[in-house]
Amino acid sequence: MNIIFMGTPDFAIPSLEALLNSNHKVSAVVTVPDKPKGRGLKLSESRVKIFALKQGLKLLQPIKLKEESFISEIRSILPDLIVVVAFRILPKEVYSIPKYGSINLHSSLLPKYRGAAPINWALINGDTETGVTTFFLQDKVDVGNVIEQNKCPIEPDDNAGSLHDKLSLLGAEAVLSTVDLIEESSGKVPVFKQDESSASDAPKIFKENCKIDWKKSAVEIHNLVRGLSPYPGAFTILDGKIFKIFKTALSENQSTMPGSLSVIGKNIYASTGSGELEIKELQIEGKRRTTAGEFLKGNKINSSFGS
Numbered sequence: 171m172n173i174i175f176m177g178t179p180d181f182a183i184p185s186l187e188a189l190l191n192s193n194h195k196v197s198a199v200v201t202v203p204d205k206p207k208g209r210g211l212k213l214s215e216s217r218v219k220i221f222a223l224k225q226g227l228k229l230l231q232p233i234k235l236k237e238e239s240f241i242s243e244i245r246s247i248l249p250d251l252i253v254v255v256a257f258r259i260l261p262k263e264v265y266s267i268p269k270y271g272s273i274n275l276h277s278s279l280l281p282k283y284r285g286a287a288p289i290n291w292a293l294i295n296g297d298t299e300t301g302v303t304t305f306f307l308q309d310k311v312d313v314g315n316v317i318e319q320n321k322c323p324i325e326p327d328d329n330a331g332s333l334h335d336k337l338s339l340l341g342a343e344a345v346l347s348t349v350d351l352i353e354e355s356s357g358k359v360p361v362f363k364q365d366e367s368s369a370s371d372a373p374k375i376f377k378e379n380c381k382i383d384w385k386k387s388a389v390e391i392h393n394l395v396r397g398l399s400p401y402p403g404a405f406t407i408l409d410g411k412i413f414k415i416f417k418t419a420l421s422e423n424q425s426t427m428p429g430s431l432s433v434i435g436k437n438i439y440a441s442t443g444s445g446e447l448e449i450k451e452l453q454i455e456g457k458r459r460t461t462a463g464e465f466l467k468g469n470k471i472n473s474s475f476g477s
Contacts, residue, residue, distance in 0.1 A: 388420055388446060
């Protein structure tokens with residue numbers, strides 16, 4: 171089957187690689203334009219672009235997806251299918267071009283966690299299971315008819331980074347299986363509609379989502395840390411400086427005043443609104459990420475968070 175692949179970050183690469191190693195043909199890869207980044211504003215390339223160029227694939231980087239030149243280019247390829255993994259919202263003028271339409275891979279069990287950050291919110295909300303979904307694109311985001319879903323347990327030690335990696339591999343399996351099904355059925359693959367009554371949102375993560383409220387329970391804060399690690403990182407304030415926390419563990423110690431700190435040996439503990447947390451990996455503003463033990467070698471804790 172003749173495929174156009176669209177994607178941007180690392181998450182998309184296993185799916186693209188799976189298609190390249192299959193009997194299907196990837197005729198072009200579409201990704202975002204290069205963007206200025208850092209102090210020197212050096213142009214930064216997407217991970218998908220870097221991978222595609224190494225594979226010698228035809229690459230398209232449209233500024234606007236409704237550009238007539240881009241739409242004409244897509245039409246000229248005569249695609250049977252467009253496969254989208256972590257890209258932009260496609261206009262109907264584009265997703266309706268292929269013979270069999272366009273499919274998307276989403277990193278949740280739709281209709282749960284529609285939106286930009288499903289992995290983060292699954293962890294923040296303390297879920298024990300998630301998965302991936304392939305579906306046909308429609309006008310509204312993440313609402314198309316579902317083709318395939320694969321479930322994945324969320325382990326107690328998972329964070330956003332580890333779950334991202336698991337789901338990217340599971341997603342690659344789902345993408346290849348879905349493309350095979352579409353080809354075998356000549357586009358008449360069985361689908362089911364999403365249950366709107368079970369829908370939930372997973373909006374983009376902003377800075378205000380990352381600040382720790384020490385009045386919340388230890389479990390809630392622990393899950394927030396997991397859901398934001400390794401990026402962008404949950405944070406609090408210590409002695410006027412941003413204090414990021416990347417790994418915690420639930421403690422059996424009794425909590426006192428929310429945000430208060432104690433040091434026992436090489437371990438740092440923080441009280442919450444209910445229970446206490448051990449802070450295992452952290453980063454103080456201007457310094458590198460480190461373990462609590464390493465941090466205590468050169469720093470003393472004598473105040474509370476938020477002070």
